[in-house]
Amino acid sequence: MPLIEAERLTKKFGGLLALREVSFYINSGEILGLIGPNGAGKTTLFNTVAGVFRPESGMIRFNGEEITGLPPFELSLKGIARTFQITKPFLNITVLDNIMVGALSREKSLEAGKKFSLEVLEFVGLASKKDLMAAKLTLEDRKRLEMARALATKPRLLMLDEVMAGLNPKEMEETLTLIRKVHAEGMSIFVVEHVMKAILSVSHRVMVLHHGEKIAEGAPNDIVQNQKVIDAYLGQSYHA
Numbered sequence: 285m286p287l288i289e290a291e292r293l294t295k296k297f298g299g300l301l302a303l304r305e306v307s308f309y310i311n312s313g314e315i316l317g318l319i320g321p322n323g324a325g326k327t328t329l330f331n332t333v334a335g336v337f338r339p340e341s342g343m344i345r346f347n348g349e350e351i352t353g354l355p356p357f358e359l360s361l362k363g364i365a366r367t368f369q370i371t372k373p374f375l376n377i378t379v380l381d382n383i384m385v386g387a388l389s390r391e392k393s394l395e396a397g398k399k400f401s402l403e404v405l406e407f408v409g410l411a412s413k414k415d416l417m418a419a420k421l422t423l424e425d426r427k428r429l430e431m432a433r434a435l436a437t438k439p440r441l442l443m444l445d446e447v448m449a450g451l452n453p454k455e456m457e458e459t460l461t462l463i464r465k466v467h468a469e470g471m472s473i474f475v476v477e478h479v480m481k482a483i484l485s486v487s488h489r490v491m492v493l494h495h496g497e498k499i500a501e502g503a504p505n506d507i508v509q510n511q512k513v514i515d516a517y518l519g520q521s522y523h524a
Contacts (some may be wrong), residue, residue, distance in 0.1 A: 289308075327445070373430070409428060489503060
């Protein structure tokens with residue numbers, strides 16, 4: 285049984301059909317990448333799975349339970365966490381306190397929350413900056429903080445929204461190393477990304493959206509050779 289499974293998701297905004305009967309699944313311990321041109325529906329699909337939007341039709345199941353339309357806070361308690369492309373830290377509190385906001389959704393005391401938060405900070409490489417105000421972090425560290433806050437909720441599925449946007453090549457490689465480290469802990473990951481080299485190197489399967497429809501899904505090597513994907517997104521000059 286897949287960890288998460290979506291069937292025929294359709295989402296409209298007024299007269300705009302943003303998603304048309306999109307189905308997909310993610311197995312336990314799997315990394316699924318999501319790509320497509322701007323306006324393809326990637327963010328809409330991501331937000332529909334994360335509980336920000338309710339679909340007009342279709343169904344989402346997580347760990348065998350229907351979760352269609354549940355709000356984000358309920359999904360978090362069930363084991364789904366997400367990051368945002370534009371990072372959203374609490375700027376005027378410390379890095380540690382930012383993590384504790386997530387940790388205290390699970391832990392029963394401040395002491396336990398702090399202990400686990402420190403473990404998460406060590407895991408993502410921010411332990412030395414725990415007492416800094418979040419506003420003082422670099423973009424790369426803010427993205428690590430975003431991931432750390434999600435991990436602090438002890439999810440089974442981690443949804444990553446363009447975590448490499450705005451990073452230089454060295455920072456991208458460090459972020460990929462962190463994603464692999466998270467996956468090695470048994471985490472299932474759903475990642476949206478425009479950096480093709482990155483998503484192809486880290487994903488087990490890749491799904492492609494275009495005009496709100498799924499046009500392809502498969503192993504990374506197969507996706508980059510798929511003519512529909514080349515025509516809609518990669519372009520004839522693309523070389524993996």
